[in-house]
Amino acid sequence: MSEHGPGIGQNLPGAGRRGGPVNRRKIMKPFNWIAGSVMVLMVICLPLSGQGDTLKLPETVTLDNLAHLYGGAEFDHDMHLDIAADCTECHHHAAGVPTTNEKCARCHGPEDTLEAQTCQTCHAVDPFSAEAVTAKETDPSVYHIDKPGLKAAYHLNCLNCHNEMGGPVGCEDCHERTEAGDAFYHSGKYAPSGEGTSSAH
Amino acid sequence: MSKMTRRKFLSVSLAGAAAGTFTLSGKAIGAAGFTGYPDGMGVLVDLTRCIGCRTCEAACNEEQKLPAPAVPFDDHSVFDELHHGGTQKRRTDENAFTVVNRYEAGKEGQPAYRKIQCNHCNEPACLTSCFVNAYTKTKEGAVIYNSKVCVGCRNCMVACPFRIPAYSYSSAFNPVIRKCIFCYDTRLKFGRPPACVEACPQEVLTFGHRKNLIKVAYERIRVNPGRYVGHLYGENEVGGTSWMYLSGVPFEEVGFDTTLQKEPILANAQAFLSNVPMVLSIWPALFLGFHRLATRGGEGAEEKPATEKREDI
Amino acid sequence: MKSLVKTGYRPVDSVADEGSGRRWSFLEKLLLGLTLREYLRQAVRNPLNWILGALFAVGFPLIIYRFIFGLGVVTHSSNDYPWGLFLGFGLFVMVPLSASGFLMGTTVELFGRKDFKPILRIALLNGLLGYFFAVVYLLCDLGQPWRLPYPMVVAWGTAAVLFLVGWHVATYLTVQILEVSEAFFEWAQWPMAKQFIKKMTIGLTIAGIILSTLHQGALGALFTYAPSKVHPLWYSQEFLWIFFFVSSIFGGLCMVIVVSSIVKKTMFWRADEAFRENLDRLTIGLARGSSMALITYLTIKLLGIAHDNEWAYLATGWGQWFSFELLFGVIAPMVLFAYGIRNQRVGIVRFGALIAVLGIALNRLNTAIIAFNWNLYQEIPHIFEWIIAFTLFGLYIATYRFILYRLPIVYSWKKVPVEAYAKATEKVHSHGAVAQPSTVSREMR
Numbered sequence: 001m002s003e004h005g006p007g008i009g010q011n012l013p014g015a016g017r018r019g020g021p022v023n024r025r026k027i028m029k030p031f032n033w034i035a036g037s038v039m040v041l042m043v044i045c046l047p048l049s050g051q052g053d054t055l056k057l058p059e060t061v062t063l064d065n066l067a068h069l070y071g072g073a074e075f076d077h078d079m080h081l082d083i084a085a086d087c088t089e090c091h092h093h094a095a096g097v098p099t100t101n102e103k104c105a106r107c108h109g110p111e112d113t114l115e116a117q118t119c120q121t122c123h124a125v126d127p128f129s130a131e132a133v134t135a136k137e138t139d140p141s142v143y144h145i146d147k148p149g150l151k152a153a154y155h156l157n158c159l160n161c162h163n164e165m166g167g168p169v170g171c172e173d174c175h176e177r178t179e180a181g182d183a184f185y186h187s188g189k190y191a192p193s194g195e196g197t198s199s200a201h
Numbered sequence: 202m203s204k205m206t207r208r209k210f211l212s213v214s215l216a217g218a219a220a221g222t223f224t225l226s227g228k229a230i231g232a233a234g235f236t237g238y239p240d241g242m243g244v245l246v247d248l249t250r251c252i253g254c255r256t257c258e259a260a261c262n263e264e265q266k267l268p269a270p271a272v273p274f275d276d277h278s279v280f281d282e283l284h285h286g287g288t289q290k291r292r293t294d295e296n297a298f299t300v301v302n303r304y305e306a307g308k309e310g311q312p313a314y315r316k317i318q319c320n321h322c323n324e325p326a327c328l329t330s331c332f333v334n335a336y337t338k339t340k341e342g343a344v345i346y347n348s349k350v351c352v353g354c355r356n357c358m359v360a361c362p363f364r365i366p367a368y369s370y371s372s373a374f375n376p377v378i379r380k381c382i383f384c385y386d387t388r389l390k391f392g393r394p395p396a397c398v399e400a401c402p403q404e405v406l407t408f409g410h411r412k413n414l415i416k417v418a419y420e421r422i423r424v425n426p427g428r429y430v431g432h433l434y435g436e437n438e439v440g441g442t443s444w445m446y447l448s449g450v451p452f453e454e455v456g457f458d459t460t461l462q463k464e465p466i467l468a469n470a471q472a473f474l475s476n477v478p479m480v481l482s483i484w485p486a487l488f489l490g491f492h493r494l495a496t497r498g499g500e501g502a503e504e505k506p507a508t509e510k511r512e513d514i
Numbered sequence: 515m516k517s518l519v520k521t522g523y524r525p526v527d528s529v530a531d532e533g534s535g536r537r538w539s540f541l542e543k544l545l546l547g548l549t550l551r552e553y554l555r556q557a558v559r560n561p562l563n564w565i566l567g568a569l570f571a572v573g574f575p576l577i578i579y580r581f582i583f584g585l586g587v588v589t590h591s592s593n594d595y596p597w598g599l600f601l602g603f604g605l606f607v608m609v610p611l612s613a614s615g616f617l618m619g620t621t622v623e624l625f626g627r628k629d630f631k632p633i634l635r636i637a638l639l640n641g642l643l644g645y646f647f648a649v650v651y652l653l654c655d656l657g658q659p660w661r662l663p664y665p666m667v668v669a670w671g672t673a674a675v676l677f678l679v680g681w682h683v684a685t686y687l688t689v690q691i692l693e694v695s696e697a698f699f700e701w702a703q704w705p706m707a708k709q710f711i712k713k714m715t716i717g718l719t720i721a722g723i724i725l726s727t728l729h730q731g732a733l734g735a736l737f738t739y740a741p742s743k744v745h746p747l748w749y750s751q752e753f754l755w756i757f758f759f760v761s762s763i764f765g766g767l768c769m770v771i772v773v774s775s776i777v778k779k780t781m782f783w784r785a786d787e788a789f790r791e792n793l794d795r796l797t798i799g800l801a802r803g804s805s806m807a808l809i810t811y812l813t814i815k816l817l818g819i820a821h822d823n824e825w826a827y828l829a830t831g832w833g834q835w836f837s838f839e840l841l842f843g844v845i846a847p848m849v850l851f852a853y854g855i856r857n858q859r860v861g862i863v864r865f866g867a868l869i870a871v872l873g874i875a876l877n878r879l880n881t882a883i884i885a886f887n888w889n890l891y892q893e894i895p896h897i898f899e900w901i902i903a904f905t906l907f908g909l910y911i912a913t914y915r916f917i918l919y920r921l922p923i924v925y926s927w928k929k930v931p932v933e934a935y936a937k938a939t940e941k942v943h944s945h946g947a948v949a950q951p952s953t954v955s956r957e958m959r
Contacts (some may be wrong), residue, residue: 039466089458128399130392137413146417152404156250159403160238171275185259187273285594285891294593330739332677333661333669350669352658355596356676359740368657370591373584376657458742466739470675473735473755477678477728484724488624492716495626 057081063154069181071175083165090157091117123153205465222243242343242389243411243443244398245418248455249428251314253277253303260400261299261318262296264384268296277303280312281324290456293317295369298381299397306454313448315455316405318397318433319344319381321443326466327357327366335378342443343383347389351377362461383443411443418447428449440465515556519783523548525919527786528928529703542699546919562915566908573905576898577654585815588898595883595893597655599903602882604651607875608644609683609689609733610758613766615641615690616722617803623719624648632788633796635697635923636777637770639914644769645683647910654902675735682729689718689725699926701920727759734758737881745885747827747836748877750818760814763808765874767800768847771867773914777924784918786925793862799850801863804870808848815840832888839880843873 018152061075080090087095093108095117113119124132127149136145148156171177182188259274261267272279274359280303282291290302299318321344322328328336333350336357353376358366366380384395393399394408407414434452435445438461446453446457453459462468519525526547532538538547545553557563580588589598610864618637621627653659665671665680692711699708711718734755737744741751750757774793777785785793819825827833850866853859883893895903 127396127404133392133409137410145413146407146420148404151402155402156404159252184263185256185274186262186269187275191273192269192271213600285893288891289594292593326739329673331675332671332674332680334671350661350664351658351661352661352664354655354676355657355740356674356736358593358596359736359743362740363743364594367593367595368585368591370586370589370657371584372586373582376584389859393654461742464813468674469738469741469751472752473675473731473738474678476731476755480724480727485720488620488720488723489716492624492626494677495624 003080063175068178069184070171070175070177089161119153120150123148123150125150127152217251223333226296238338238340238342240340240410241323241411241443242383242408243342243414243445243460244395245407245409245414245447246316247405247407247421247447248313248315249447249449250403251301251316253280253301253312253314253401253402255301256400256402257299257316257397257512258297258301261381262297262395264387264396265298267298270297292367293319293365293380294367295371295379298379302456304450304455306450308449313450313455314459315446315448316397317363317365317456319383320363320445321381321383322439322465323441323443324439324465324467326360326362326439329465329467329470330356330360332356336368339389341383341385343385343389345385346378346380348375348377353377360466362458362466411445414445418445421447434459437463439463515560515781515783516561518548518552518556525784527925537801539826540702543920562911566912569901569905569908573901573908576902577905580654580898580902585655588902589896590893590899592893594788594887594890597882597886598893599883599895599899600651600655603875603903603904604655605648606733606878606882608648608651610730610762610765610874610878611769611871612641612644612648613726613730613762614638614644614770615693615766616686616719616726617763617766618770619693619719620724621803623715624723630796631801632792632924633770633774633800636774636918637766638690638693639697639917639921639923640770640773641766641913642687642694643910643917645687645690647906647913649683649687650909651903651906652685654906675732675739679729679732679736682725682732686722686725686729689721693718693722694921696956697921697923700922721841726762730762731755731759734881743887743890744881745827745832745836745888746822746824747819747832747882748885750822752821753814753818756814757811760807760811761874761877764804764811764847764870767804767807768867768870768874771797771800771804771864772871774924775864775867777918781915781918781924784924788926789924797860797863797867798855798858801855804849804867805855806847808844808851808870812840812844812848815844832885835880835885839873839876843870843876847873899934 057077059076059078061077063073063075084090086100087097087100088101091097092101093099093104093110093112094114096110096113098110099105099108124147126132127147136142136147158167158174159169161167168174175186177185179188181188186192212379255274255277258270262270279291280301283289284291291297291300293300299316301314302313303315303318321338321342325336325338328334328338328344332354333352335347335351336345337345339345353368355368357378358364358368362400366378369376369379380423383389384393388395394406398408399404407417409417415433415436418436422429422431422433429447429449430451432452433445433447434457435442440463446452448455448457451459463489515525524547526538526543528538531547539761548556576588614637617632618634622630622634653662653814656662661668663757665677666684671677693716696708696711699705699711732755734757737749738754741749774797777789778793782790819828828837846869847866850862850869854862854866883895887893
């Protein structure tokens with residue numbers, strides 16, 4: 001785990017340990033991203049609308065809520081289920097399967113599941129807002145002080161694995177760039193006509 | 202000559218003494234070994250996460266309202282650019298406050314990337330070299346610049362050990378120093394991270410209080426054995442910087458100057474500056490004494506006719 | 515000029531024409547007692563004027579170009595080499611070569627060595643012009659030259675070595691203007707002003723020593739801000755300011771030898787007896803002083819290497835370049851001086867001084883440009899930058915010559931009997947007011 005997802009394995013929230021998640025939810029303001037307009041993605045993992053006893057897994061997940069510079073990414077959950085050794089590859093300890101990462105396992109047992117399996121339950125959309133920074137640095141009950149934000153959690157986890165497994169790694173392999181993105185990167189029809197500035201000196 | 206001379210002498214040397222006194226006070230500031238404001242913010246740059254997407258460059262360009270680039274920000278051919286006889290990779294300039302370069306130094310044949318921008322030193326060389334105090338180290342940690350008083354001597358560019366400040370040579374009437382200001386005016390002042398940090402998809406850039414980032418950095422080194430070289434660049438270099446780096450490959454292989462001193466750059470000038478009060482206070486009496494000795498001695502007789510000749514026009 | 519003097523012409527060197535007792539007008543003094551036509555004729559005959567003319571014809575438009583379109587059009591706009599030729603040569607070379615003013619001032623006025631008086635004024639003038647043109651170069655280099663007074667009045671960057679340099683160069687320039695103004699007041703016949711300056715001599719001289727010691731050293735200390743950029747052989751945290759100060763001592767003295775030699779070669783008609791007869795002897799004296807400074811300099815240079823244990827660098831290419839600088843710029847002049855002084859061979863001494871001056875220039879260029887960024891790449895300044903640097907140096911030469919021709923620098927203003935002087939002054943008071951406009955109107959027509 002530590003090999004694929006730098007930081008993520010160690011950065012699991014203290015889920016199940018009462019207090020941790022509660023605190024986190026308090027500090028998480030899902031719409032802070034509006035202020036940070038360059039935020040690339042926000043996710044809505046379609047809820048694991050588990051009714052009754054059987055756990056119903058989503059076939060695909062659309063990661064598209066922000067979709068500012070890039071459009072939404074269609075995540076084929078089924079396909080990844082087949083590839084991944086088990087759920088902990090992505091869901092750490094939270095999916096009811098014992099974690100294989102021994103560092104995580106020291107605190108998080110198999111019973112340590114979360115009701116919601118969405119990434120943003122733990123990974124903040126706006127990890128560097130003043131409130132988030134203060135909470136992370138001053139709240140002594142926060143153990144995972146180095147937890148990536150949501151966008152980084154996706155990219156670090158997906159890209160690292162894709163790199164190793166030979167999956168697609170180009171930006172637009174997963175999500176198409178929007179016109180706003182083209183403008184942002186000065187690309188496509190916003191490409192410089194030639195007499196731009198160069199960093200030659 | 203006696204009375205009049207001495208009074209005149211005093212008035213003339215007053216200006217010099219004044220300059221010397223100012224320098225003294227400046228020296229005192231520097232001598233304290235300032236290590237940055239306790240609540241200063243910083244950024245931890247984890248180069249092992251960087252994929253060279255240049256989104257930070259684009260974000261900086263947008264946030265700082267810089268002119269359009271020569272090539273799109275998603276064009277990776279810039280990594281092959283070499284300047285000055287094929288020796289130099291891209292650097293910051295008046296239109297690019299941050300630049301990502303690629304190095305063939307990565308593990309297992311993978312390239313390594315390095316983002317550069319102003320490191321916002323705790324005791325900045327640019328600030329202490331500036332004779333009009335154009336620079337300020339804010340309590341938030343940013344090193345900002347006041348173009349209104351800048352004379353354009355470019356001593357800060359000479360002094361910066363990271364070669365960051367650039368000059369808008371193209372401007373004839375209002376050329377100024379251009380460099381990363383930690384998005385101070387638009388973001389940092391309000392507690393928000395700089396644009397590049399927010400834009401980075403990989404969270405190569407971690408924003409937080411500098412003193413906490415040091416803890417985070419060492420924690421990453423500790424729990425990921427083999428991933429990092431065991432050094433936090435910027436923790437102590439030239440007195441410490443607000444922006445600090447972790448790397449998976451030796452720092453000198455990705456363009457860092459690893460020979461930098463631990464002390465702030467200002468410390469180097471102190472050997473000289475400490476002589477200033479001595480010269481100012483001892484020289485007048487010393488040389489006046491020499492003068493008395495030399496002219497009242499054996500040559501006194503010889504001197505007289507010469508003086509007389511000079512007196513009349 | 516030389517040929518004119520051969521035909522019996524005598525340049526203005528006193529208050530009034532000796533034959534008629536008529537007082538020289540300002541214009542006549544400016545034209546050295548020649549008519550405008552005669553003056554222009556001799557100017558055209560002088561090949562140096564043609565060289566300077568050609569240089570200025572190219573250089574002045576370029577300077578204007580620079581001020582209209584910015585530094586970017588005449589330099590490579592290098593962010594790695596923020597200081598090019600304008601400062602590397604103009605400031606860092608000109609200033610040590612101008613240390614002559616305070617050195618000779620100290621020798622003559624403070625230590626009472628009145629025997630050096632014949633070359634005192636040329637040493638003072640050399641100091642003044644060197645500093646003045648260092649500031650001219652600086653103005654050309656500053657991004658916003660009109661803000662040069664800012665460190666004095668608007669914002670004080672008190673922790674900066676450059677702050678000290680700025681203040682000291684400014685005050686010392688003032689001191690030097692006052693020192694040289696004595697000669698100007700003689701020439702312009704303002705006896706009251708001259709007396710006023712004379713009374714300040716000792717004060718000015720001591721102020722000169724203080725300011726010079728500090729800022730000659732400060733120029734070296736400026737580079738301690740760039741420890742990772744200046745090559746270790748040229749860098750020394752402890753000694754750099756001492757290197758700069760000590761080398762300015764022989765730099766200044768040798769520059770006086772060089773300039774006075776040029777005067778001897780090209781302007782001897784302008785020199786008076788005292789200058790002519792004493793020059794060779796005084797040149798040897800200056801060389802003696804320089805030798806002491808050279809030996810000191812060499813010693814501390816080696817000490818600097820030993821202190822930082824940089825011997826290994828001597829085996830590299832940079833080490834060879836460094837050794838060349840020391841051999842050529844320090845040891846060669848020392849040998850030449852030793853030989854020249856022992857055998858009273860003034861020619862050898864003069865040659866040695868020229869080499870020492872070039873050696874200083876090389877040292878400063880090495881520190882500021884060549885060995886700067888030694889681990890990066892070598893910047894070759896833009897062709898326009900060279901031309902402007904040469905143009906300003908040409909302007910320096912032209913100004914130097916203009917003043918030497920006129921002010922009593924290498925000659926002494928002729929004593930006129932008191933009655934004649936009084937008469938002459940009277941004449942001018944009544945005459946001057948009428949004569950001046952008529953001269954102008956004649957020219958206008």
